[in-house]
Amino acid sequence: MRVLRFSAIAAGAAILLYGAVGLLTEPQIQQPGNVAAWLAGGVLLHDAVLAPAVFALCWLAARHTAPRSRRILAGVLLVAGATLLVAAPILLHGRVAIR
Template sequence: MKRSGVRPTVGAVVRGLVAVAGLAVLGYGVHGLLGMPHATHPPQAARWLIGGLLLHDLVAFPVTAAVGFVLTRLVRAPYRAVVQGTLLASVSVALASLPLWRGYGGAPDNPSVDPLPYGRNLAIVLGAVWAVAAALIAMRALRARRGRRAAPDGS
């Protein structure tokens, strides 16, 4: 007898496996957080979690949406995604390294705590990110120019 059920696609199976793995990791983290309260300080972790969510929803998302909207007016369509992605990557790198390049946690009497020039290093990383973006934009512009030359003249 034939079964007439719908077979899941490979993508659906992969998404399901990734979801199960994510839930397992989440469970492990919650178990660790609640299982060692003297080391993890769950109320403080909850404040950080809620604060991070509020900061994202009330500040980061509206600013990102506004910048994205402005970019739709200033940057042409073929290059817009590259510029938007590069801005998001740049902000992410800068915010992730904020404590380092601002010098938080360092000790003035112990220069070995923060021994590297983090501000300069951030500038190097951001320069590399924007250099890749510039190369992508140049490749897209060159491809568009070649496409216009190869297109037959409609007149």
């Protein structure tokens, strides 16, 4: 278990380093500080808005559903949330966010 954990941490650190080097050496990015602010804003938005909203919705759903159907509801909400994140730019702006 210790070897598996170390391998997962090492792989994650390598991927993080690869992404950071790619971001900093990309010639199209003129102001890396703006990218850092955007990433920090994403973390802040997730921690201050998205996570509490999901927690509140799950708490409400758990109170108003039978114990047998909670797993199914959790799966449905997970898939619906992921689909909404991908589809939101198209629905709101009529374009794909990833270029």
